[in-house]
Amino acid sequence: MHTGGTNFLLYSLLILLLYDADIDVILKTYVIVSGAIVLGVFLLSILGVVPNLQFAQIRSSGFVIRNSFGFIYPTDFASHCFYLFIAWGYVLRKRLIVLRTLVGLSLAFFIIKFCDARLNALSVLVATVIFIVMYVTKERKLKIYGILPYSAAVFSFLMFYLTYFFTWSSSLFVSLNNLFSMRLFLGKNAIDTYGIHLFGTTGVKFIGYGGSTESVYSYNYVDSSYIQMLFYYGVVPVVLLVFIYVFASKRLYKQGMFLFLALLSLITINCMIEAFWIRPGYNIFIFTLFASLLPIQYKTKDRIELS
Secondary structure, eight states, X not given: OOTTHHHHHHHHHHHHHHTTOBHHHHHHHHHHHHHHHHHHHHHHHHHXXXXXXXXXXXXXXXXXEXXXXXXXXXXXXHHHHXXXXXHHHHHTTTSOHHHHHHHHXXXXXXXXXHTOOHHHHHHXXXXXXXXXXXXXXXTOEEGGGGGGGGHHHHHHHHXXXXXXXXXXXXXXXXXXXXXXXXXXXXXXXXXXXXXXXXXXXXXXXXXXXXXXXXXXXXXOOOOOHHHHHHHHTOHHHHHHXXXXXXXXXXXXXXXXXXXXXXXXXXXXXXXXXXXXXXXXXXXXXXXXXXXXXXXXXXXXXXXXXEO
């Protein structure tokens, strides 16, 4: 691999280290460590110890100020909040549904109000609904859950297709590009500039916002995890990762881990737009696929299938 090879090897090592680990231990550790860091940085930004970078942006609703709360960009902070919320909510999956619902609604409001991170606010709301549905139904098996193991394959392929075949001459592609905040155009531009290779691309330089409020005139940053990974790691590692995801998810489906699979599927949709699919500082869930996820209460024989 050319670009990002070291990170890929480190991520692979993390997967091996987590193999056969307890999912609740992993997520509790993540919530405590990452939560303490995020909360600490947030409080330091409120106190003025670290800068709270503010970005002005014009939306259809008017002029908005986006706060980063000590992080390099508002969506980075919002993404941390999203992943922490679903990890925390999963750990408490058997109880405190009212509290989890109130926290989810409040967090989504906070993210949209102070960060204007619409995707992550919506993701938190959807996760809240998922928690409610799974709590009420006690994770009873529904036929529709059969599609969950294939979410990474479906949404990665969909994003690649839309990006690769993007054209300004199609009103549909233009509308989708606007909906995705220019991500189809930026991805297509990167493909035309660097090409796609089996094991990563040399000389890739993505320039984006973050770390400074100064204007960026040569912005070319590719946010989509699936498209970005093609340049950093190459086609072979990305396809292999998606294949392993599907294989491991099907195993979890047989074990009745429907809540976990639903959250993984939500993440795969989120990562069509965001760049954190295999970044453990944000998304620890993808790395827990290879852990031992079958506590006693998830025995398949206890599942009740709804027709």
